[in-house]
Amino acid sequence: MTTMDAAAPALAPASKQRPSIEIRPSKGWAGLNLREIWRSRELLYFIVLRELKIRYKQAVIGVGWAIIQPLLAALIFTVIFGMFAKMPTGGIPYPLFAYAAILPWTFFAEAVRRASVGLVSDAELIRKVYFPRLIVPLAMVTAPLADFAAGLIVLLGMFFWYGVTPTPYIVLLPVFMAVAYALALSIGLWLGPLSVRYRDVMHTLPFLIQIWLYASPVAYPSTIVPERWRLIYSLNPMVGVVEGFRWALLGTPQPDFRAMGISVVVIAVALATGLAYFRKMERSFADVI
């Protein structure tokens, strides 16, 4: 036990101020306890790191997959929607047109998927150890940001290849990403606890994401949507995100900021209620997962 003895001096100051915890039944809506989340930020960091490391381990191409996947999607779209269907892109090379939208979309789809099933894949951990459960959806939405960053580098290459310069509005990209992030998180906060109780969520999710993809202007410009449906169509927050990306990067017509304003309010409500719902459900995760 020499190692334990060696660590002894460090123990003394730590034990001066002992944390005190109150354990009570979860009745009604529990408080947010953001302080605890903040204290666990290093756990968040390590779980995000875990997600990044395990994703491409024991794969020959490794991190290359983060780049290849959206590129392949762009290639398929280029063949089908660019070459066969001849989607109008306003003079922008179709691969660039598609890729600028696939980038935020891939992030969003991946973040929603992982945030929704993350609790279930960490079931063992939840059954055996206490930690603030909110860390899981947060980490699951955060981890795909790394893939997004890798995809951005490819985008720069494409700009160079096609000789296109992005508009100055590129500085607004983080705003659109923030909208996508908040949207993915709010969905995860609702679907995560639901999938703990009902595994059906995991089976339904791929279809939902697929439908959502076609309800967003990823493969096509939103101008092909009939005028009278345009406002309803724009209430899909991902319409604003995708159009925003194209606008900031490629100078396409600007997104409907009015509709985007509405969806930001909707996301804020979904996020707030999602947080409350998650806090209410998390106390029983260990019993039902």
Next chain:
Amino acid sequence: MPTSSDEFAIRAEGLGKQYKIFGGSSGADTMVDVMAKSAKAIATLGRSRPKKQSFWALKDVSFDIRQGENVGVLGLNGAGKSTLLKVLSRITDPTTGRARINGRMGSLLEVGTGFHAELTGRENIFLYGAILGMGRAEIARKFDAIVDFAEIGEFINTPVKRYSSGMYVRLAFSVAAHLEPDILLLDEVLAVGDITFQRKCLDFAKDLQRRDATILFVSHNMFSIKSMCDRVIYLRQGQVQFDGPTAKGIEIYEADCRLASVSWAKAAGITNPDETPIVITDVALLDEAGEPASVYEHGQRLRLRLDYEVRGPVDDPNFILAFVRSDGVSCCCYNTKMDGVQISTRPGAGRLELVTPPLSLISELYKIEILVRERGFGKLVCGQLGGSFHVSHPLLDMHFGVFHEPGVWTQGEQRAAARPQNIGAVA
């Protein structure tokens, strides 16, 4: 005795935990089930509601544990020990009551659940350390000590899926041990691992004890409870049955243990352990001379007296007495069938007595399982616990295996060594 607020480590007030059982299905309901149930509920609206079964795994549990106290938690299987630890470690919330914890809590409930197989030992130390509640700087500071303690050496950069199970457990345990908790929840039953690992757990707990940490200790091993704790809390059906000095608590517990149904009886097909065709009504552990005993010298004979009742139809019963070591290894068993004893199946009371050969088991704690099977080793018709006993010997512990018997040796003629200059090196 009232304690001031900063003196207690754990204060539980009326803790209760209710579990709902949904119509016997195994928890993982699907939405279809729920929709079907809702439809049924609507159809039968106002008449009979589908009954939701529930039970209290813990009920009105209150206690104060002072800082530095070591308390054993006793109880039969399903008495609520694990639920209590789960509630106190915040894995699950209580249904009623409240508890206050003063101090950093660490738990050795299941070591290594935070590990990820694909990550290296180094990566897992940081990940698992963070899960247990350590900060990055703290883990970095303790990193070398953790690696040393785990005896992992150069494997630190190898994915843990390539580790032997021993290395895996050692590393996980080492991380948990370096959390340096003020309060430790230790479940020896769940802390899986071989006996050397369990020893390490105990050594670690004792080390904490010397540092004035508070320990809540769940074990089925009365020996370790006695050596660790001066106080025990005995749970029966989720309620505190006894809270006080260890010796007294163990006495009550052991009285309850006697003749209780073996934990695996249901899995072996006994649906109602209270209504088996044969019931053991009394058991007595005696020495060779017939005096009550609980500790036997290695080499002594053990005499076991059984009183039983035949209460239902049973076909050619075979009485089996199994000695199960504290780590769950079934070491030996004696049975009437192979020893050529015929048991009467006529309803009524009977008595059996077994005298074992001189005990060759190593020094340990053994519990006795009394089993009755039909036609040799067929269907189980009775499975009860028959108490426990110690075998004592100054030398023979688990390093010697399960039992020790003297061997017969012969020695050949001593020949001179071929290269005398090497003798020093060999010795």
